[in-house]
Amino acid sequence: MTDNHLISEIQSTDNIIEHFNQFRQWEDRYRFIMKIGKNLQAMPVNTQNESNEVSGCESKVWLTHTKHDNQLTFFATSDSRIVKGLLWIILTPINHMDNAEIAQFDFDTYFEQLNLIKHLSPSRGAGLLAITQKIKQICQQ
Amino acid sequence: MTDNHLISEIQSTDNIIEHFNQFRQWEDRYRFIMKIGKNLQAMPVNTQNESNEVSGCESKVWLTHTKHDNQLTFFATSDSRIVKGLLWIILTPINHMDNAEIAQFDFDTYFEQLNLIKHLSPSRGAGLLAITQKIKQICQQ
Amino acid sequence: MKTPAHILDFKAHFPLLINKPDLVYFDNAATTQKPQVMLDAIQHFYQYDYATVHRSTHTLSSDVTHQYEESRKNVAQYIGCDQPSSLIWTKGTTESINLVATILQDSTISSSSNIVISDLEHHANLVPWQQLCQKLNIELRVANTQQFQHKIDAFIEAVDQDTYIVACSHVSNALGITQPIKDVIKLAKKYNALSLIDGAQAVCHLNVDVNALDCDFYVFSAHKMYGPTGLGCLYIKPEQQSRFPPYQFGGEMVKTVNYNNTVFNDLPHKYEAGTPNIEAVIAFGAVIQFLQQQNLTLLQQYESELTRYLYQALKQRSFISLYSPIDSQNIISFTLADWHPHDVSELLNNMNIAVRVGTHCAQPVMQQLQLTNGTIRLSLCAYNTYEDAQLFLRAIDSLEDFI
Amino acid sequence: MKTPAHILDFKAHFPLLINKPDLVYFDNAATTQKPQVMLDAIQHFYQYDYATVHRSTHTLSSDVTHQYEESRKNVAQYIGCDQPSSLIWTKGTTESINLVATILQDSTISSSSNIVISDLEHHANLVPWQQLCQKLNIELRVANTQQFQHKIDAFIEAVDQDTYIVACSHVSNALGITQPIKDVIKLAKKYNALSLIDGAQAVCHLNVDVNALDCDFYVFSAHKMYGPTGLGCLYIKPEQQSRFPPYQFGGEMVKTVNYNNTVFNDLPHKYEAGTPNIEAVIAFGAVIQFLQQQNLTLLQQYESELTRYLYQALKQRSFISLYSPIDSQNIISFTLADWHPHDVSELLNNMNIAVRVGTHCAQPVMQQLQLTNGTIRLSLCAYNTYEDAQLFLRAIDSLEDFI
Ligand SMILES: Cc1ncc(COP(=O)(O)O)c(C=O)c1O
């Protein structure tokens, strides 16, 4: 069981990787993913719509962003609990980075360190890729 | 080697079967078939034409007949030496029979006793069948 | 509940299930596992007998041709057809249906015609007809079976004297509903319409007798009935055999060819251009022989019992909504309240349980049920055990621990 | 002449040849024998990995999908194509060509168009075009290659600005002639015509590089290059991939379906409706891997030497007429004076020598040569030995004893 207090402290990629690596069983990994998804920040009003849907995912995924003083903040959600958890894992570290850092951020290595892709179905993996590509694209605009 | 003198005496099915069963090697069987074909009676003039072609054979086969005092006599030839030999084997006994006997004649058993079909390619076997069916058909006209 | 010994004996023929004792394989409607006799037949074929068929002038090839045509005869007999030339080899159910749609397209359909399908069809028995109708600018009618109560009434409403063909699945792959095909075929005949039955989900579980059914076309795939991939069947009723133009062109389907003209061969060759899937035909022949040695009645009875057992157990769980009927053919389609089907299958997969989730190549069925994310589909076979069922139920009950 | 050790090593991979040491198999243009690695791959696949591909939500299925797509990548690379989605799986060469003819039929061909083929084509690369031309009422032009001297001139005469597609074999199956396809493709491009190369007789013996060739379509069969039956390939040049309508309809080739409309999937899936021949794709992947481990240059060199050896030996015999050119690709087509080809093959068969006789699914080629009964065709492969060749020559010389 993951303690909510603890979760609020997991913010950086290192935190997340460290936390992930303590799981010995697939059940714990999934429990963490499915619970942590509840901590996703709510999407801004009226943004969970078709124009923000990311195509190429097995379940529905919506992704949007805001810009304050040129700093991007990403919001996302899904109708799948597992995907919500994965979105939390993707967004949490980057929402603590500045734009340049996001643009540079190596998602592949990050996922590798989490040992994530290996444990997901390939279509989920492809979905994750679609999301990170969309994020990179937004950063380049 | 088959002696021509001997061949001229082989006329009935029993003769032919007996002769066939003395072959111990496939070579002898084929030598006999290919040589005996030369003894086929010549087709009546102008009968080796398209309208007398038997369809369903691998090589070309022509079949015709004459009627004297209501007695049928069959003539056939082919562009294949093996088929010519087979035609000799089919026609020789029946050309010594009256029409009723031909109509009754059991080609299947005859071929079986010769152990013939087994040693031919299936398409040759199908061709033989096409010829004997044609003969039976003519007898019923 | 304990799995009967004869089922365990049957299961023992399937090496993958023996090699993966922890696997619960409930994806049989997608494709079934294969008996060892089929693998042996493939090995033996390539190691001792291999050559091409027909056009043959050597013994290897003529022996293979003989085996190949024997297999056709056996499969034909297995579905109640005593004329082997009525059975055409294809790639699968999908190609069988496309073949029929192609030869119909090239025959004479009047512009006032319509084509009738049911609202339970797999895309393979829907899109070819939809596209044919669009091309010919004729009407595609979907018999509305009224929440899938499998009533003949829906067909009676849809079929009329302008109906050219009625295409209907024997058993629906998304929900397991058995359609009233005997009545559908009779209805089609009454209006002089052709009938095509998609038996992809039926042949493995029901005795099919095309002669008694009296349909014009019956189609299925070998891989869904313990056979090899890449092989399907198309039964064409003898009366219809000379009526239609050819399908594809090449070797084997021609008699004579010159640059101006081609004379086509007779059935079945007319519809089998090119070197066929000889290996698969030999392998399928071995599978049919294997099935004929089984007590099929007992196997089918067991399949129904196991399906019923699982159905009742799922019905008792309030968080589950069932979309299959109680008399479903080996298929149970359901959803879990507040769960995305893909999340369910992902967790089940981690518990070594293979099910299928989604729209099951039947998007319109799911649209009608307003299930955008589709369902979770269990599909059973005679080699599934009560232990499989219990593992599955335990897994389903454990899901709430994850959230 | 003695067979080199590396050839005997290669031959040892083919169980049928080992199990039948007395067989001389010279019917390789019809179909080749299979290496044991392929049989092992099939066994292992069905015993440990079997499930369906794509649409997957369990590990078995996703692992199979991965293997399946890896195989596509490897085969694509083997013919010089670095974009796997350019490689479509079909039933065989025949289906590949029919697929192209079908999608062209549904695209826009003007009534003044013509289609050009050579006068050396197999029925599979002739009848589909002939029938398409008849249907669209356009002209089929046959490039007259002038007694098969494989001159590009014949094509230059036939192709013009109205040519829609040029369809030409890489190597002719009846005579073994290699056609000047590089120039043919260039010529087609010059006139903005499409080009299709039938590589059925080439891929097993030549290095094919579709990228360098720059053709629009390249087609071949797995079973003629040591692979399984029931599998063919269609390479479509990337630039042409979105240009054509779909081919057949069903699962996998659609994105969304409702009763009014269907949105189709992208390549390669768009042209692969239904459950594919998964087993054959896996098996073919294993064969390609096996081939990559061989020294193909040495094997090809040996094939040429053996063909040349047999060619010269037959040429020395006055009772033999040769119809293949001296640089023939592993095929020697000939007749024996005063012998019906079928009588020759029947006797050879009794001597355990498998050859093919007849018109080789290329009746117009035989018509042009005025050979109503066709020819006797020897077709070789890298596993054939000099002992095979000598047995064959001795057999040919013994024929006169029979008459
Ligand atoms: C040149 C050529 N094209 C096409 C084909 C047809 O191939 P398949 O029968 O595998 O479809 C063949 C083989 O018979 C061939 O040799």
Ligand SMILES: Cc1ncc(COP(=O)(O)O)c(C=O)c1O
């Ligand atoms: C009812 C039904 N029809 C058609 C098909 C298509 O079969 P295949 O993919 O073997 O061509 C399937 C299987 O997916 C099916 O269940």
